Structures are given as C-alpha cells and as structure tokens.
Amino acid sequence: MNTVVSSYLRSAKSIDLGGTGFFRLVGLLAGACANFAVIAILSRDYGVEYYAFYALMASMLNLLPFADFGIGATMVNATADYRSGALDRMSFQSHFRRASLVTVLVSLAVASLAFLLYQMGLWVPILGAVGEMNHASALATVVIISAAVGIPLGLGSRILQGCGKMRVVVTAALIGPIIQLIVIVVCWTTHAPAYLFVLAPCAGYLAVGFLTLALALRSISGDEGSLIGWSLTSPVRVRIAETAVPFFLISIGMVVGFQSHRLLISTFGTVEDVAQYSVVAQFAGPLLAILGVMGQNLWSRYRERFRIGTLRVREFAQHIVLLGTVGAVFALALIVISYPGIRFVSGGSLVVPLATVLAGSVYILVVSVHQPAAMFLMDPRGLWVQVLCVWLSGLVGMVLAISLIPELGPAALYLGISAGMVVLQVIPCIYISTRRISSMEKAVETGVAV
Structure with missing residues (x-):
C-alpha cells in the first residue's frame, strides 16, 4: 500500500500537480478580494448602477476567448518541440514570427472595430441601458482595445506552457489582481469618478500579458542569446x-x-x-x-x-x-x-x-x-x-x-x-x-x- 501511494505521490510531484493548483487557488482568491473590494466601494459610495456599469465593462475583457484563432496551441507545441530538440532554432523562430504576425493583425482588426463602433455611436445600442451612462462608449472602446492588445501578449503564457512552466504562468498571473487592487485603492482615495474604476481590470489584464511575455522570451532564450527575431520573412516554411x-x-x-x-x-x-x-x-x-x-x-x-x-x-x-x-x-x-x-x-x-x-x-x-x-x-x-x-x-x-x-x-x-x-x-x-x-x-x- 505504501509503495502504491509513494508511486502516485512521485507522479504528482513530477507533473507539479500541487504547486500549480495551489498558486492558481491563490490567484483566484486574490481576484475575489479585488472583486469584493470594488463591489463594496462602488455599491456603497457611488450606487449599485455604477457597479453594474463596472461589471459589464470588466466582463468584456473575456469576450475574445478564441480570438487568436488557435495560434496559441501552435506555440505550445512548437515550444515543446524546440525544448526537446525536435525543432531547430530557425524553425522555432519561424513559428514565433508567423504566430506574432497573425495575432498582431487580429489585434489591430479588433482594436479598429472597437474604435469604429465608438466613432459611429454604436456602443450605445450594443450596451443597452448601461450604454446611456456617461463615458460608457469610451470605456467600452478602451476595454476592447485592452483585450485586443492582450491577444499577441497571450503568446507568452503559451510559450511558458510549452516549456512545462504552468506554475510560472499562474504565479505571474498574481500580478493581475494586485495591480487591480492598487488602481481601485488609488481611485477610491482620490475620489475619482466611478467610470475610472474600469481601468483597474484593464491594467491588471495587460500587466499579466506583458509580464508573461517577458518571462517567456527570457525562458526560451536561455544562455544562447535571444532566439526571437523580428523579421517577418523566414527561409523555413511553417x-x-x-x-x-x-x-x-x-x-x-x-x-x-x-x-x-x-x-x-x-x-x-x-x-x-x-x-x-x-x-x-x-x-x-x-x-x-x-x-x-x-x-x-x-x-x-x-x-x-x-x-x-x-x-x-x-x-x-x-x-x-x-x-x-x-x-x-x-x-x-x-x-x-x-x-x-x-x-x-x-x-x-x-x-x-x-x-x-x-x-x-x-x-x-x-x-x-x-x-x-x-x-x-x-x-x-x-x-x-x-x-x-x-x-x-x-x-x-x-x-x-x-x-x-x-x-x-x-x-x-x-x-x-x-x-x-x-x-x-x-x-x-x-x-x-x-x-x-x-x-x-x-x-x-x-x-x-x-
């Protein structure tokens, strides 16, 4: 019995089951704290209608769950193959350049659409009752542009995942609710207008994206120098x-x-x-x-x-x-x-x-x-x-x-x-x-x- 249990414990440790799950739990709890804080502040000091405004705007950050068109999965596999020797350096660079190009183009398209909706005044009917509130259209545009910027930044977490570093991904994600709480506290203590609280989840979201991309590029470069070039042409067909x-x-x-x-x-x-x-x-x-x-x-x-x-x-x-x-x-x-x-x-x-x-x-x-x-x-x-x-x-x-x-x-x-x-x-x-x-x-x- 002890041998069987030990075998399963070793297996769990080898795939970092406990560590990954623990840091994900910590991240969820931190996110809950940020949400509870903004619920309390907005509903008490500004009115329930402004919490509804905040909740709708914040939820729009998650409206693009597959906007990378599956490119992220390609980077997980390419990174794993590069780390194991199945892909050479040039082939990995080609995968990254192509993935970067596609996700940047998608990002620009989404951001342009958001700005076009703002210019044409179409956010008001899209948002319904919330759209009638002050600065709703402008904030909706900011939120969608933030989500768009996050599309190419999301390659960072996929590269780390391909390196087998999901614990790094979930640990880095802790900066999101921390930044969110900081912005919430600053807005609260300075008596900022209620609509500015929407910048909190946007800031946290982008902070996680930039951090994971930086960690990914550092992780994949190693001691060989930078593996990531910015030329859009490559002799390797991917x-x-x-x-x-x-x-x-x-x-x-x-x-x-x-x-x-x-x-x-x-x-x-x-x-x-x-x-x-x-x-x-x-x-x-x-x-x-x-x-x-x-x-x-x-x-x-x-x-x-x-x-x-x-x-x-x-x-x-x-x-x-x-x-x-x-x-x-x-x-x-x-x-x-x-x-x-x-x-x-x-x-x-x-x-x-x-x-x-x-x-x-x-x-x-x-x-x-x-x-x-x-x-x-x-x-x-x-x-x-x-x-x-x-x-x-x-x-x-x-x-x-x-x-x-x-x-x-x-x-x-x-x-x-x-x-x-x-x-x-x-x-x-x-x-x-x-x-x-x-x-x-x-x-x-x-x-x-x-």
Missing part, C-alpha cells in the same frame, strides 16, 4: 494551420456545447432554474479553473515524452487516477461548501435543490478524469479527434439537457453534458490515447523509430 484550425474549432465547440447553459435553461426552464444553475456555477467555476491548469501542465510533458519514447501507459493511467482523485475531492467540496453556502449568502431567499449540487459535482468529476487524454491528444491528428468528440458530446449533451429540464430543472444541464462527455469524449479519448501510447511502447521495444 504550417501553423494544421494545429491552429482544429484547436480553433474545439474552442468554438466548447463555447457552443458547454458555455451556452444559461441560455438553454432560460429558454426551456424558469427564472428560478436560471438563478439556481448560476449560483452553483459560481461555486463550481473556481474548482474547474484549478483543474484546468493542472491538466494543462501535462500538455508539453506528454508531447516531449511521447516523441522521445519514454511515456508509458502505466504513467498515463496514474495521471487519470490522480486528476480523478482531485476531481472527487473538488466534487465533495462543492457539496459540502456550496449547499449551505448558498443558503447563507442568499439569506435563505434562494433554495437550490440538492440534486443540482450533486449533478454539478458529477460534472466536475467527469472533467477531471478527461484532462490527461485531452492534453495528450494535442498533435494535429489528436486535435481532429477531439474536434469530433467535442462537437458530438456537446450537441448530444444539449439535446439530453433540453429533454430533461422539465423534470430535473437545472440539474439536467450538468447531467446531460456529463453523460455526453463520458460516452462521446472521455471514453473514446482515453481509449485512443492508450492505444497510441501502447503502440509507441511496442515500437520502442522493437527498436522501431517513434
């Missing part, structure tokens, strides 16, 4: 589309199948169902975020180990058990914390059925078990498998959820998506991953090149 296109399609599929829950419950359920689902999602979101960064820590490690022929099925299975165990702990935490927590926070005005909390816990467990296979299948061949699995599981999950909402309410969303994932995503991806790793093991044993 095909970033073979990774970027399927990853982009996966990102869209995730939004369609897994991020449209509130719209579904609003259409086929009741207002109470929307409230119950949303409050459980608030508790489940941070837990899923921690699981996400733990899983991403495997991406570059799997790619390198598979390429050199040292990845083993037993190790892969250990990672499934490890992430599944973490998921089980998180699922239990959701039940223990959220069920009484919701009653306390809402003062008893919002009662969430236990079935909804249990269904959310099942979803967390399913997501955790899926992480290793999802991170292994990140080569072009594996990504196309995931495109099919994500879209099928998402659509089937939506159909199941819609059919179950009248009877189960918000629990139907979690159960429908979970069932679709298990049958059409988790099992197929684990099976395919295991087969590929097993084939690689046999090839290594027989002396065949991997």
Whole structure:
C-alpha cells in the first residue's frame, strides 16, 4: 500500500500537480478580494448602477476567448518541440514570427472595430441601458482595445506552457489582481469618478500579458542569446494551420456545447432554474479553473515524452487516477461548501435543490478524469479527434439537457453534458490515447523509430 501511494505521490510531484493548483487557488482568491473590494466601494459610495456599469465593462475583457484563432496551441507545441530538440532554432523562430504576425493583425482588426463602433455611436445600442451612462462608449472602446492588445501578449503564457512552466504562468498571473487592487485603492482615495474604476481590470489584464511575455522570451532564450527575431520573412516554411484550425474549432465547440447553459435553461426552464444553475456555477467555476491548469501542465510533458519514447501507459493511467482523485475531492467540496453556502449568502431567499449540487459535482468529476487524454491528444491528428468528440458530446449533451429540464430543472444541464462527455469524449479519448501510447511502447521495444 505504501509503495502504491509513494508511486502516485512521485507522479504528482513530477507533473507539479500541487504547486500549480495551489498558486492558481491563490490567484483566484486574490481576484475575489479585488472583486469584493470594488463591489463594496462602488455599491456603497457611488450606487449599485455604477457597479453594474463596472461589471459589464470588466466582463468584456473575456469576450475574445478564441480570438487568436488557435495560434496559441501552435506555440505550445512548437515550444515543446524546440525544448526537446525536435525543432531547430530557425524553425522555432519561424513559428514565433508567423504566430506574432497573425495575432498582431487580429489585434489591430479588433482594436479598429472597437474604435469604429465608438466613432459611429454604436456602443450605445450594443450596451443597452448601461450604454446611456456617461463615458460608457469610451470605456467600452478602451476595454476592447485592452483585450485586443492582450491577444499577441497571450503568446507568452503559451510559450511558458510549452516549456512545462504552468506554475510560472499562474504565479505571474498574481500580478493581475494586485495591480487591480492598487488602481481601485488609488481611485477610491482620490475620489475619482466611478467610470475610472474600469481601468483597474484593464491594467491588471495587460500587466499579466506583458509580464508573461517577458518571462517567456527570457525562458526560451536561455544562455544562447535571444532566439526571437523580428523579421517577418523566414527561409523555413511553417504550417501553423494544421494545429491552429482544429484547436480553433474545439474552442468554438466548447463555447457552443458547454458555455451556452444559461441560455438553454432560460429558454426551456424558469427564472428560478436560471438563478439556481448560476449560483452553483459560481461555486463550481473556481474548482474547474484549478483543474484546468493542472491538466494543462501535462500538455508539453506528454508531447516531449511521447516523441522521445519514454511515456508509458502505466504513467498515463496514474495521471487519470490522480486528476480523478482531485476531481472527487473538488466534487465533495462543492457539496459540502456550496449547499449551505448558498443558503447563507442568499439569506435563505434562494433554495437550490440538492440534486443540482450533486449533478454539478458529477460534472466536475467527469472533467477531471478527461484532462490527461485531452492534453495528450494535442498533435494535429489528436486535435481532429477531439474536434469530433467535442462537437458530438456537446450537441448530444444539449439535446439530453433540453429533454430533461422539465423534470430535473437545472440539474439536467450538468447531467446531460456529463453523460455526453463520458460516452462521446472521455471514453473514446482515453481509449485512443492508450492505444497510441501502447503502440509507441511496442515500437520502442522493437527498436522501431517513434
């Protein structure tokens, strides 16, 4: 028993499971502190309507989840290959230059669109009631331009991820809520107008982007001098589309199948169902975020180990058990914390059925078990498998959820998506991953090149 436990502990340490998860948790707590501070200040000193203004503007920073068109995934793979020797220096430079060019062009296009909307006065109808408030159009433009600038800066976190340094990524992200808190305090102590508080999340967002890019360039350069040139021409032909296109399609599929829950419950359920689902999602979101960064820590490690022929099925299975165990702990935490927590926070005005909390816990467990296979299948061949699995599981999950909402309410969303994932995503991806790793093991044993 002790030998088995020690083996799993060594495996967890080798992929930095605990450190990455811990710093991600610290970052989430710091972000929560910044949010609580701005809620208290704006709602108390300026009025609830100004917090609504702030909340809408801040949420717009996350409106471009896949604006890099999957280029970030290309940089993760290129960096991992460069670090393992599969790519030479010139090829890596070519990948970076092409990725930089595409993301800068996208950034300019998004920023230009935001400015055009401002010049034409179109932000007012887009923002609705908030658009009528003073400086709303100008602030919306600033927020979207900040998000646009963050698109090429996001390559930094992808390069660090390709280096196997997810802990550095989540640690660097701590500067975001710190900068945000500083700006909030400065605005508060100087009695600045309420609309200027919106600059706080923008400043934090950009600070993280610049810091991670600087750390990435320093990390990848090493002792050989700068590896990054700024010439847009290169003698090496790179095909970033073979990774970027399927990853982009996966990102869209995730939004369609897994991020449209509130719209579904609003259409086929009741207002109470929307409230119950949303409050459980608030508790489940941070837990899923921690699981996400733990899983991403495997991406570059799997790619390198598979390429050199040292990845083993037993190790892969250990990672499934490890992430599944973490998921089980998180699922239990959701039940223990959220069920009484919701009653306390809402003062008893919002009662969430236990079935909804249990269904959310099942979803967390399913997501955790899926992480290793999802991170292994990140080569072009594996990504196309995931495109099919994500879209099928998402659509089937939506159909199941819609059919179950009248009877189960918000629990139907979690159960429908979970069932679709298990049958059409988790099992197929684990099976395919295991087969590929097993084939690689046999090839290594027989002396065949991997």
